[in-house]
Amino acid sequence: MQHNIDFLVIGSGIAGLSFALKVARAGRVALVTKKEAMETNTNYAQGGIASVGGQYDSFDLHVQDTLNSGDGLCKKDVVETVIKDAPARIQELVNLGVEFTRSHTNAKALDLVLEGGHCRKRIVHAGDFTGRVIEQALLNAARNNENITFFENHVAIDLITYSTRMKRGIVTAAHNDVCCGAYVLDTNADQVHTFRAKATVLAAGGAGKVYLYTSNPDIATGDGIAMAYRAGALVANLEFVQFHPTCLYSPEAKNFLISEAVRGEGGILVNARGHAFMADYHPQKDLACRDIVARAIDSELKKSGDDSVFLDITHKDPAFIKERFPNIYDRCSTLGIDITKEPIPVVPAAHYMCGGTLVDADGKTDIERLYAIGETACTGLHGANRLASNSLLEAVVYADKSARSAVRDIKKNNAAFCQDLPAWDPVGTTDSDEAIVVSHNWDEIRRLMWNYVGIVRSNKRLLRAKNRIDMIEKEIHQYYWDFNITPDLIELRNIAQVASLIIQSATLRKESRGLHFNLQYPEKDDRRWKKDTILRRPFVG
Ligand SMILES: Cc1cc2nc3c(=O)[nH]c(=O)nc-3n(C[C@H](O)[C@H](O)[C@H](O)COP(=O)(O)OP(=O)(O)OC[C@H]3O[C@@H](n4cnc5c(N)ncnc54)[C@H](O)[C@@H]3O)c2cc1C
Numbered sequence: 001m002q003h004n005i006d007f008l009v010i011g012s013g014i015a016g017l018s019f020a021l022k023v024a025r026a027g028r029v030a031l032v033t034k035k036e037a038m039e040t041n042t043n044y045a046q047g048g049i050a051s052v053g054g055q056y057d058s059f060d061l062h063v064q065d066t067l068n069s070g071d072g073l074c075k076k077d078v079v080e081t082v083i084k085d086a087p088a089r090i091q092e093l094v095n096l097g098v099e100f101t102r103s104h105t106n107a108k109a110l111d112l113v114l115e116g117g118h119c120r121k122r123i124v125h126a127g128d129f130t131g132r133v134i135e136q137a138l139l140n141a142a143r144n145n146e147n148i149t150f151f152e153n154h155v156a157i158d159l160i161t162y163s164t165r166m167k168r169g170i171v172t173a174a175h176n177d178v179c180c181g182a183y184v185l186d187t188n189a190d191q192v193h194t195f196r197a198k199a200t201v202l203a204a205g206g207a208g209k210v211y212l213y214t215s216n217p218d219i220a221t222g223d224g225i226a227m228a229y230r231a232g233a234l235v236a237n238l239e240f241v242q243f244h245p246t247c248l249y250s251p252e253a254k255n256f257l258i259s260e261a262v263r264g265e266g267g268i269l270v271n272a273r274g275h276a277f278m279a280d281y282h283p284q285k286d287l288a289c290r291d292i293v294a295r296a297i298d299s300e301l302k303k304s305g306d307d308s309v310f311l312d313i314t315h316k317d318p319a320f321i322k323e324r325f326p327n328i329y330d331r332c333s334t335l336g337i338d339i340t341k342e343p344i345p346v347v348p349a350a351h352y353m354c355g356g357t358l359v360d361a362d363g364k365t366d367i368e369r370l371y372a373i374g375e376t377a378c379t380g381l382h383g384a385n386r387l388a389s390n391s392l393l394e395a396v397v398y399a400d401k402s403a404r405s406a407v408r409d410i411k412k413n414n415a416a417f418c419q420d421l422p423a424w425d426p427v428g429t430t431d432s433d434e435a436i437v438v439s440h441n442w443d444e445i446r447r448l449m450w451n452y453v454g455i456v457r458s459n460k461r462l463l464r465a466k467n468r469i470d471m472i473e474k475e476i477h478q479y480y481w482d483f484n485i486t487p488d489l490i491e492l493r494n495i496a497q498v499a500s501l502i503i504q505s506a507t508l509r510k511e512s513r514g515l516h517f518n519l520q521y522p523e524k525d526d527r528r529w530k531k532d533t534i535l536r537r538p539f540v541g
Pocket residue numbers: 010011012013014015016032033034035037039040041042043044045046047048049050130131154155156157203204205206215216217219223224257351352373374375376388389390391392393395
């Protein structure tokens with residue numbers, strides 16, 4: 001089946017929904033999302049959105065904090081634009097019905113809190129389930145918009161470009177290409193549909209599932225980055241994977257984050273002996289940037305052999321803790337941990353992809369009519385390390401910019417649909433009876449990325465990872481050709497692709513900067529490496 005629409009949006013998180021709501025004024029939108037629309041990274045965000053609003057704060061201070069965190073690789077013009085745009089975007093969310101927490105002293109003002117790396121209280125939040133509140137408000141608005149059609153349980157497989165000679169698994173990529181839409185698997189009907197669009201936006205989120213331990217939900221398999229790369233778009237800075245220092249350590253809890261805001265409110269990291277170790281690593285102690293805290297925990301765990309360290313907030317008033325962190329309090333209570341009385345066991349876990357599909361100031365990739373926004377994109381805001389609560393902000397700012405640009409482009413060019421799109425070629429026609437191969441490869445990739453391409457890297461580990469991933473990719477390619485396509489196979493192919501790109505990027509960068517730390521090159525080398533790591537798929541004629 002072929003759908004012809006003005007705007008194809010892949011992803012229903014904060015980025016995709018914000019974009020869809022804006023372009024729906026100018027045309028028909030298909031919003032494709034691989035599970036239920038609510039199942040996004042956005043939905044799990046706890047802390048909030050950074051936006052200057054306090055009496056003693058300024059745009060300049062927020063810019064400076066962002067640049068400090070990004071360790072020399074942020075694009076200053078991007079940082080300034082995003083930060084100055086924040087109050088307007090927050091107001092838009094409020095207008096859409098997002099109920100942010102109000103100040104105790106002035107009900108007209110939003111409550112602002114502190115997080116690691118910020119020198120002022122500037123995090124706008126809704127309790128400690130900010131993401132859920134935003135996601136719900138955006139979803140309600142989008143579902144009530146008659147120009148937006150939802151396609152839930154639809155997995156985008158690959159982008160279609162002018163130069164696509166689509167045989168499953170082989171997308172030939174030409175430079176200066178034009179995006180015409182995407183092939184999408186309807187997982188309920190088990191059919192591949194062609195979505196032909198005048199503008200396509202990748203808002204498919206991050207890639208935490210490439211790693212064994214992650215704060216991300218299952219949807220985060222890097223599909224947007226993998227599709228963009230296969231289509232020939234530039235991708236950048238994929239070595240900069242942010243590990244959140246404090247994920248709950250419990251065999252029963254899958255992917256539960258203990259927000260940065262707990263340290264912002266005075267939470268202290270201690271090891272199993274009760275020693276508050278952050279003072280040994282950085283003058284900012286527990287409020288140092290995430291990369292520093294994650295490496296400190298990694299080092300403590302390697303030294304002691306312990307399973308976890310602990311985050312202690314028991315010195316605060318129990319009533320305050322329950323009111324400020326209701327979500328964390330409830331979740332920990334169900335696991336038998338009373339956070340008002342005992343420290344929380346925590347470990348670092350893959351959390352955020354700072355790199356992604358390279359875009360310009362309007363969210364455009366270097367493929368015409370293809371945009372990338374949110375965690376899938378690399379705008380230049382985060383540099384080598386994202387500052388806490390800057391990512392929801394980046395998503396709404398770039399959704400706004402790219403929506404304006406996409407509407408302008410469609411009008412300017414009086415854009416027509418691409419003609420004669422090749423139909424999906426179902427090469428493999430047999431159902432696989434070896435699902436075990438898929439799950440085995442999934443597991444192997446995630447483990448090797450955790451062990452060899454994690455918080456601390458080395459040349460030997462990277463080489464070992466490369467050799468393994470090359471072999472696994474060959475196996476997946478074969479499997480992809482032989483059997484009917486399934487959502488698991490699509491995701492496996494994408495995590496392998498993204499893992500390989502992370503390894504390539506990490507191998508290229510011969511220094512340590514921000515989130516990338518290599519034992520052989522422990523110093524930063526501004527003379528040779530103060531630049532992005534950019535990859536493009538070689539042209540296949
Ligand atoms: C636990 C947690 C806490 C966080 N806390 C904060 C915070 O406090 N502040 C902050 O700024 N950031 C936070 N972040 C990061 C932030 O939530 C994300 O970066 C942001 O929500 C990403 O939004 P997005 O719209 O780009 O992607 P997502 O919200 O992840 O949405 C991606 C969408 O794409 C869909 N998709 C993916 N692949 C396909 C495909 N092949 N076909 C169809 N659909 C597809 C998914 O199903 C999903 O709908 C947190 C992240 C996590 C995991």
